[in-house]
Amino acid sequence: MVSCCRDLTNENINTLIKEFKIPYSHLKQFKEHLNDESKVRIASYEEKLDTILWYSEDLQCSDVDDIISERLQNGEQITLPYGKLMERLLLLRTLLDNENETTTFENYEHGPGRGGCRQITRNVHDQHSTQLSKRKLYSDLLLIAEVQLEKIKLPLESPVAVMGDASDSMEVAIRTATILASLLTAVC
Known part of the structure; x- marks a missing residue:
């Protein structure tokens, strides 16, 4: 082999x-x-x-x-x-x-x-x-x-914001922000 x-x-x-x-x-x-x-x-x-x-x-x-x-x-x-x-x-x-x-x-x-x-x-x-x-x-x-x-448990206080613009170079940042937003929405 x-x-x-x-x-x-x-x-x-x-x-x-x-x-x-x-x-x-x-x-x-x-x-x-x-x-x-x-x-x-x-x-x-x-x-x-x-x-x-x-x-x-x-x-x-x-x-x-x-x-x-x-x-x-x-x-x-x-x-x-x-x-x-x-x-x-x-x-x-x-x-x-x-x-x-x-x-x-x-x-x-x-x-x-x-x-x-x-x-x-x-x-x-x-x-x-x-x-x-x-x-x-x-x-x-x-x-x-x-x-x-x-x-997942995180001791975070509200408010928490994830921001990014919609430019082509921000595609990875937007995907990452989406993942973080799902996480933070569920645990905060």
Whole structure:
């Protein structure tokens, strides 16, 4: 295994994942070349669920979401801190919101302006399946975040404010402020 994995390339990465359980930390440099089958295999054998969640945007596919939910139902624990878990929830929420925007294409039977125009939506079944997987995962993680939040106690006096502007460079600050606001709202 070591000799094969020493020579990982874009071309052989998916083949080697079928044969060996290679840790994702060693594979992440090839994330753009992973197919869905490899992502599913990684999610099923990676020891820590935290690793899969941490890199969920790299391993994104509905089957991986299903595997994470299944592992949670089987009692595996998430040890990510509350802030990171909330960041993952924000990412999932953003992905869900983006998937809700259905892409439509116009198909003209005899060219624009002539004959009927009909719209075709892209693979509605796959889109619906992906949304269901993400929604279930989102709900599962939200419950875990709520439990973690209940354990946090901070002796802060009101009022507390979290502020930031809406410039493009403030995106990370705004996400961080959102996480902090959720935390402070619950404990203050």
